Amino acid sequence: MASLPALHLPATPSFKYFLLPNKKSPIHHTLPLPCLRHCSFSAVRAYKVLVEHGGGTTELEVDSDETILSKALDSGLDVPHDCKLGVCMTCPARLVGGSVDQSEGMLSDDVIERGYTLMCVAYPKSDCHVRVIPEEELLSLQLATAND
Ligand code: FES
Known part of the structure; x- marks a missing residue:
């Protein structure tokens, strides 16, 4: 033996x-x-995230444990934001492609299902494409679905 x-x-x-x-x-x-x-032992990985803002598109590499907003700001993008807590809705974007975990945010399920996200609480779960949108677009949709 x-x-x-x-x-x-x-x-x-x-x-x-x-x-x-x-x-x-x-x-x-x-x-x-x-x-x-x-x-x-945790599986943190990086995803390719395209951010459309101000007439241009920037490709970022975002770790699954960081938000798209955080990486965008660190990369010098001048994207709108305020609270960074998913509450003020100053950082809205349209999720054109891919998926994110935004379970920390305040968006209603209806709005999320329509493809919107708040970049300050959006953690990529795949390669993504987001388009920064005016705050008013998201606010009007959020209010409309709240009245349903
Ligand atoms: S910065 Fe306030 S909701 Fe994103």
């Missing part, structure tokens, strides 16, 4: 260890907690 590799643990560990169960192995793998904290 093959011998198992020795585990080399410090005699007096200065941090706690975490056991990972592994049914295929006769032993548990042991990793120090600080190591686990530095390992990223």
Whole structure:
């Protein structure tokens, strides 16, 4: 029978260890907690986002854990915004293509289904194309659907 590799643990560990169960192995793998904290198991990936604004189109690479507005501002785009919380509706856009997670925003489901988004709470879930629109367009639609 093959011998198992020795585990080399410090005699007096200065941090706690975490056991990972592994049914295929006769032993548990042991990793120090600080190591686990530095390992990223979440699936953050970048998507290509086209932003139409002011007569031009800019291509951005936006991580799935950042908003389109945040990346647009970091990239020097002068897009309208205010609260950055999905409340004031100053950053509306038409979602021309792709999909976003905007579950943090205040738009009604009807308005979202019609293809609108607030860029400050729009996290890309795929490559996207958004067109910045006048605030009034979204406000009138939001009010109309609220009366339904
Ligand atoms: S900046 Fe206020 S809703 Fe987006």
